[in-house]
Amino acid sequence: MLVVGATGGVGTALIPLLAAARAHVIATATDGDAEVLRALGADETIGYRASDDPADVDVVVNAVLPGDRLSVLARALRPGGRLLTVTHPVPTTEMVGRDGIELHFVIGLDVVLGDMRDMRGMRDIGEAAERGELRATIGRRYRLDEGPRACVDFCLSVWLVAGRDIGRPVLSLIRNAATRRVAARQLS
Ligand SMILES: NC(=O)c1ccc[n+]([C@@H]2O[C@H](COP(=O)([O-])OP(=O)(O)OC[C@H]3O[C@@H](n4cnc5c(N)ncnc54)[C@H](OP(=O)(O)O)[C@@H]3O)[C@@H](O)[C@H]2O)c1
Structure with a gap:
């Protein structure tokens, strides 16, 4: 195949x-x-x-x-x-x-x-x-407050084929002071 x-x-x-x-x-x-x-x-x-x-x-x-x-x-x-x-x-x-x-x-x-x-x-x-039998291939992890950077990196890698990682970018919702502030701003 x-x-x-x-x-x-x-x-x-x-x-x-x-x-x-x-x-x-x-x-x-x-x-x-x-x-x-x-x-x-x-x-x-x-x-x-x-x-x-x-x-x-x-x-x-x-x-x-x-x-x-x-x-x-x-x-x-x-x-x-x-x-x-x-x-x-x-x-x-x-x-x-x-x-x-x-x-x-x-x-x-x-x-x-x-x-x-x-x-x-x-x-x-x-x-x-x-069941954990199928795992996602993750290219790069970003914190929630790095969301805009994740979008820019993804677009650059698709359009310019620059700095590409195999796998998807993932935004992690780790609870810390910075992500709480970002979440609060986005929800307000
Ligand atoms: N029908 C459906 O249900 C369904 C679902 C999801 C996606 N899709 C479609 O499936 C396609 C792929 O989606 P994706 O998310 O997997 O895209 P993707 O992550 O951008 O993957 C495309 C891959 O193809 C490689 N590639 C580029 N040119 C190639 C060539 N000539 N020969 C072999 N490999 C080449 C790229 O590698 P390099 O970086 O090395 O160029 C890249 O890794 C898209 O057209 C999407 O719209 C359809």
């Missing part, structure tokens, strides 16, 4: 789940991020170039490339393989440019567009997190 965009928020949540399901996971990563992905459960890491992609994989999960680049990913699949993608726009068969594979646009973790009734997968994920 190939996971493209594996270093992001979606990818870092997905890799441990796939590893727990005993899938053989090939994940995209830059050299600096490869070790973290292996620790999360990836068996192999590859670079971002199309020429790095493996051939004849059973499943490709796309968590980053836009629809007009899905045809590149579809080429990595074996006949009858499955391409799951989470990015907009909702993909069409024409975008994939290949017959003989399954194409799924996924919302949430297992809800296929058009049928939002079955949220069982999301419940399973929530319960796994509560």
Whole structure:
């Protein structure tokens, strides 16, 4: 199974789940991020170039490339393989440019567009997190009074790809005099 965009928020949540399901996971990563992905459960890491992609994989999960680049990913699949993608726009068969594979646009973790009734997968994920089996990958922690800095760092890392950490920024609600003052200001 190939996971493209594996270093992001979606990818870092997905890799441990796939590893727990005993899938053989090939994940995209830059050299600096490869070790973290292996620790999360990836068996192999590859670079971002199309020429790095493996051939004849059973499943490709796309968590980053836009629809007009899905045809590149579809080429990595074996006949009858499955391409799951989470990015907009909702993909069409024409975008994939290949017959003989399954194409799924996924919302949430297992809800296929058009049928939002079955949220069982999301419940399973929530319960796994509560049991401590699924851990969030945290990039950087901020105190509550550092909220504006957290927003600026996040935007810079997304738009300028500068100083990026794998994982999400987290704002901690630690109770101390400074955070009480900030909370009081925000509530007034
Ligand atoms: N359908 C849904 O329910 C759903 C839910 C959540 C998110 N999404 C969508 O899923 C996408 C990903 O969300 P996210 O929160 O995981 O984003 P994210 O945290 O920004 O992750 C994107 C990752 O892709 C990597 N990347 C960039 N270019 C790449 C390339 N050419 N090949 C491989 N990896 C590459 C980036 O790494 P670098 O920093 O090294 O560039 C980054 O780690 C977004 O489009 C979001 O809108 C959909």
